[in-house]
Amino acid sequence: MKKQKTIVVGAGINGVVAAIELRKRGHEVVLIDPGPLPHPLAASTDISKAVRAAYGADEDYMALAEQSREIWRQWNVEFGVELYHEIGFLFMRQRPMQPGDFEYESFKLLEQRGHRIQRISSKQLREQYPAWNAERYPDGFLDLEAGYAESGRVVATLIQRAKSLGVELRENAKFWELDEAGGRVKGILLENGEKIAAATVVMAVGAWIPYALPFTRNFLRASGQPVFHLKPDKPELFTPEHFPIFGADISTTGYYGFPLNRGGAVKIANHGPGREMSPDSPERAVTKEDESKMRQFLSDSFPALANSPIVSTRICFYCDTHDGNFWIAPDPDRPGLVIAAGDCGHGFKFAPVLGEIVADAVEGKSNPLLEKFRWRPEVKAGETKEAARFQENR
Numbered sequence: 001m002k003k004q005k006t007i008v009v010g011a012g013i014n015g016v017v018a019a020i021e022l023r024k025r026g027h028e029v030v031l032i033d034p035g036p037l038p039h040p041l042a043a044s045t046d047i048s049k050a051v052r053a054a055y056g057a058d059e060d061y062m063a064l065a066e067q068s069r070e071i072w073r074q075w076n077v078e079f080g081v082e083l084y085h086e087i088g089f090l091f092m093r094q095r096p097m098q099p100g101d102f103e104y105e106s107f108k109l110l111e112q113r114g115h116r117i118q119r120i121s122s123k124q125l126r127e128q129y130p131a132w133n134a135e136r137y138p139d140g141f142l143d144l145e146a147g148y149a150e151s152g153r154v155v156a157t158l159i160q161r162a163k164s165l166g167v168e169l170r171e172n173a174k175f176w177e178l179d180e181a182g183g184r185v186k187g188i189l190l191e192n193g194e195k196i197a198a199a200t201v202v203m204a205v206g207a208w209i210p211y212a213l214p215f216t217r218n219f220l221r222a223s224g225q226p227v228f229h230l231k232p233d234k235p236e237l238f239t240p241e242h243f244p245i246f247g248a249d250i251s252t253t254g255y256y257g258f259p260l261n262r263g264g265a266v267k268i269a270n271h272g273p274g275r276e277m278s279p280d281s282p283e284r285a286v287t288k289e290d291e292s293k294m295r296q297f298l299s300d301s302f303p304a305l306a307n308s309p310i311v312s313t314r315i316c317f318y319c320d321t322h323d324g325n326f327w328i329a330p331d332p333d334r335p336g337l338v339i340a341a342g343d344c345g346h347g348f349k350f351a352p353v354l355g356e357i358v359a360d361a362v363e364g365k366s367n368p369l370l371e372k373f374r375w376r377p378e379v380k381a382g383e384t385k386e387a388a389r390f391q392e393n394r
């Protein structure tokens, strides 16, 4: 394809990896973000994001996660700093695993594809992972090849890489609107009135997208999800060996979390319907209700953490599609515009492979995943099917 100028709007993980890949393919790339970078309000700017291949019966995501994991391992060597930590992920259920549930289907497919996994009973849970209430969680499995990425540090590292490859980074630049003329997108207008022209505009602003491009509200939704950091009284129970990353019957409770971090805190978050709002909303704060639900979950599941003091909280934003899949596609009504969004709260792990998918969408190259992530207005905006199911299970 003819090399062209592309503006990538948003320097969270999706924008940065897209900019890097487009630059590697020889395009002139301008990456814009209001900054400072990594942006403190971006979903990507966090201490940890889980990297797992368990995706129920969805083999597309599992295969993509496998490719991604290989590159996470390579990046640790290439960048000379361990940003991906393969400490394992424990998926437990409050009932025995059975066909149709997330844990069973994940276990089956991971086993079929040769992953290192281990079934975990109440007895093993009690002996090896003493923070857990083993009576409540009779069945599950440990995925030994899963881990977490230090996501904020990953973005910072990749921004440096993008700059060194010749991506023009415009920090302090805020997208205002598309510059459209003659039936196509010709570039963008910044908040300060400056126009930047380009052959293609990639919108990678995460949960800001329904507000930056209001027509996307027909199929994309921003939802705020609560995150807590707690300081345990007995930190020895929450080290990675005794407390790997966990999903506590996630499709029923929504809760998952991470072991003790460098700051001595355990991170607990909820993967649920969340609250629909703009990432810039003044209501962007954890509520009393969020806290009391989280405390109830802890007293049921990890009693030693139930009364631990909260050291920090955060509302982090998903960009939801109703079917739970990314939305990476050229806009059929606005030639020159490509949307790269719809992470649905699970997209960070794909950072090593996502840039190629976005670049293929820009270049109009065939890629089987672009069919899954295609422009699909038949999928109406709303909470993901997964979140709706989670409500039913509650």
Ligand SMILES: Cc1cc2nc3c(=O)[nH]c(=O)nc-3n(C[C@H](O)[C@H](O)[C@H](O)COP(=O)(O)OP(=O)(O)OC[C@H]3O[C@@H](n4cnc5c(N)ncnc54)[C@H](O)[C@@H]3O)c2cc1C
Pocket: 009, 010, 011, 012, 013, 014, 015, 032, 033, 034, 035, 038, 039, 041, 042, 043, 044, 045, 048, 049, 050, 051, 173, 174, 175, 176, 204, 205, 206, 207, 208, 212, 225, 226, 227, 269, 316, 317, 318, 340, 341, 343, 344, 345, 346, 347, 348, 349, 350
């Ligand atoms: C609580 C929570 C937990 C999660 N856990 C996991 C996990 O365990 N594993 C996993 O794989 N994924 C997880 N995710 C999902 C992951 O965080 C996202 O897939 C990923 O961070 C999305 O990246 P992004 O680049 O699309 O958006 P963001 O990181 O939000 O970046 C968007 C960027 O756009 C910029 N921007 C906004 N407005 C403008 C504008 N007008 N002009 C220019 N730039 C603009 C922002 O400043 C920001 O830098 C989680 C998400 C949340 C919220």
